[in-house]
Amino acid sequence: MNFTFRCPGCGYSTDKPTPDWKCPVCGRPLNIVSEKIPKRKSLMGEGNTPSVGVERKGRKIFFKLEYLNPSGSFKDRGTAFTVNYFNVKKNCSSYIEDSSGNTGVSTAMYAAAMGKKAFIFSPKTIAESKAKLLSLLGATLKITETREEAYQEALKMAREETDACYIGHMVNPVFNLGMSFIADEVIRDDGPGFTDVILPLASGTLLLGIYQGFLRLAEKNGQIPKLWAVQPTQVKYLRGKVKVVRDAEGPSDLADALVVKSPARLDEIVEAINRSGGGALIVNDDDMRRGVKALYSMGFIVEPSSAVVWAALEHLEKEELIGNKVLVPLTGSGLKYIGQIKL
Ligand SMILES: Cc1ncc(COP(=O)(O)O)c(C=O)c1O
Incomplete structure (x- = not known):
């Protein structure tokens, strides 16, 4: 799982993405430009849906x-692909994610499977059943006023906690590749x-x-x-x-x-x-x-x-x-x- 990441704005290029998946020069989300696409490795049977x-x-x-x-x-595809990437590249103490619900549940599920902690930031509109699932999966749920605030708070934690891993589906190109x-x-x-x-x-x-x-x-x-x-x-x-x-x-x-x-x-x-x-x-x-x-x-x-x-x-x-x-x-x-x- 070796990727080259490039900023579509200023052309900055790196093999090691920043913890927030953004270009350190101009702030745009990085893209993957590698030619070779790795085979998908199943973690919990995700993908190949009917x-x-x-x-x-x-x-x-x-x-x-x-x-x-x-x-x-469907979010499991991106989460699993990202978790596989982290498993090769970084020793994560925990996973962080911001989500209206489903990516949070997905992150919490893979965190449980990998024996990690999950910190999920969600807006107050999160469905009650999804919040309950997060708690059953052992995740820590932090409720914010808006979806945008959830994103900003997750980004802040990802930048501060350097040994935690940010799934960051809003910005993470590995997630989209999994999709x-x-x-x-x-x-x-x-x-x-x-x-x-x-x-x-x-x-x-x-x-x-x-x-x-x-x-x-x-x-x-x-x-x-x-x-x-x-x-x-x-x-x-x-x-x-x-x-x-x-x-x-x-x-x-x-x-x-x-x-x-x-x-x-x-x-x-x-x-x-x-x-x-x-x-x-x-x-x-x-x-x-x-x-x-x-x-x-x-x-x-x-x-x-x-x-x-x-x-x-x-x-x-x-x-x-x-x-x-x-x-x-x-x-x-x-x-x-x-x-x-x-x-
Ligand atoms: C059930 C469901 N459908 C569609 C979407 C939209 O997907 P995306 O955020 O990739 O645009 C989401 C996002 O969370 C979702 O949970």
């Missing part, structure tokens, strides 16, 4: 069941020719990882699918930067996992969406309730933040904006919400 193909209106929709990863979300193998898997399992990907967006690890994977495999797949990012009404950062093909109003409190207001890799997210020819769709609580019902009725046990893709799929179908082979990652498990969700 893909379920469904015929709808003359198209094939592939639902990738990312909620079946060991801690119940990119979703593209390898779907092409291996379902063949090339994906025309579109519809996915929930918060910090951008899923979107950037999938984009990176499809770019790497462009020769085999023949094309880069259009990326359709779905966001709740409470988050506005894509407006004015990419084409918004569906807007909505009203509350979106059910989207507790999608509350990042200002992602560290915003420029890269915008560039990936625009280059792919895709766009953004905005959804509210009613859309999420409808999405949960529809997806459960097909047997997919997802959480509301994951179900945002349903209203987006319906809209893109109605407006004929998507092609004939569509990837829809189902990102988070509804089992974390049983007893909590009111439809």
Whole structure:
């Protein structure tokens, strides 16, 4: 696991990333520029999730069941890849992470498996069930007022505690690389020719990882699918930067996992969406309730933040904006919400 990291802003390059994964010269998140991609090593059976193909209106929709990863979300891919990297490169006394919930649970699970401590910073909007899971996994949870504050406090601890390791999915390029193998898997399992990907967006690890994977495999797949990012009404950062093909109003409190207001890799997210020819769709609580019902009725046990893709799929179908082979990652498990969700 030898990577060269480079700053996309000033070109600073290093083989040893800073504890906060940022360029020490200009502060931008570092990227990996190494040619050779290491093989993924499984720690808890993450990845290789099932893909379920469904015929709808003359198209094939592939639902990738990312909620079946060991801690119940796609985040395990990035966390495991990062933990593997640390296992080779650094003796971590503990793991630090900031998270609206799922990356925190994932970090706490791998920390437990590795016999380490976990310090998780989360905004007060964290779902009760996820906070409970964190405590069952032995993590120390620090609640902050906002998602941004959680990020700043985790960064502060990562800089101060030099023998702790910061997972830092908002900034960590090793995390995104771990995510990119979703593209390898779907092409291996379902063949090339994906025309579109519809996915929930918060910090951008899923979107950037999938984009990176499809770019790497462009020769085999023949094309880069259009990326359709779905966001709740409470988050506005894509407006004015990419084409918004569906807007909505009203509350979106059910989207507790999608509350990042200002992602560290915003420029890269915008560039990936625009280059792919895709766009953004905005959804509210009613859309999420409808999405949960529809997806459960097909047997997919997802959480509301994951179900945002349903209203987006319906809209893109109605407006004929998507092609004939569509990837829809189902990102988070509804089992974390049983007893909590009111439809
Ligand atoms: C269930 C779920 N779906 C989607 C996302 C958005 O992913 P990303 O932060 O990679 O944009 C998250 C983020 O935490 C999540 O928990």
